[in-house]
Amino acid sequence: MNNVVFEYLDELSDIVDVIGILILMFGFLKGIIELIKTEIKALNKKENIYASIQTLRSKVGLYILLALDFLIASDIIGSVVHKTQDELFKLAIVIVIRIVIGYFLSKEITEIREYSKEDSE
Numbered sequence: 427m428n429n430v431v432f433e434y435l436d437e438l439s440d441i442v443d444v445i446g447i448l449i450l451m452f453g454f455l456k457g458i459i460e461l462i463k464t465e466i467k468a469l470n471k472k473e474n475i476y477a478s479i480q481t482l483r484s485k486v487g488l489y490i491l492l493a494l495d496f497l498i499a500s501d502i503i504g505s506v507v508h509k510t511q512d513e514l515f516k517l518a519i520v521i522v523i524r525i526v527i528g529y530f531l532s533k534e535i536t537e538i539r540e541y542s543k544e545d546s547e
Contacts, residue, residue, distance in 0.1 A: 432507050435504075442500040443500040446495075446500060450489060452489065453485075453489020456489070457482055487532075487534065491531055494524050494528045495528075498521055501517050501524075
């Protein structure tokens with residue numbers, strides 16, 4: 427019974443990992459499409475490229491943050507299955523790194539949005 431639960435948790439961890447990666451890829455794909463549109467508008471001098479790219483960075487950053495949340499959840503679920511001290515130590519390091527990245531990325535997104543609000547007023 428216990429092995430069956432661990433097998434399901436291991437599969438769940440993999441599924442959550444894939445969801446996180448898909449969110450990341452989707453955000454980057456949307457970002458690339460928006461960047462191309464922004465560049466075309468800039469060539470026609472119809473748009474302020476700096477403000478548009480800052481907004482784009484903010485949007486892509488949100489997808490990165492969401493993907494990081496899923497990847498952290500996957501790591502936590504995986505740690506339940508693989509309870510060795512080495513695995514827990516690696517998990518702690520990965521989670522700390524991802525949280526620090528998420529914190530600074532979130533802070534940067536907030537600053538970009540505040541700057542964009544000031545710039546549009």
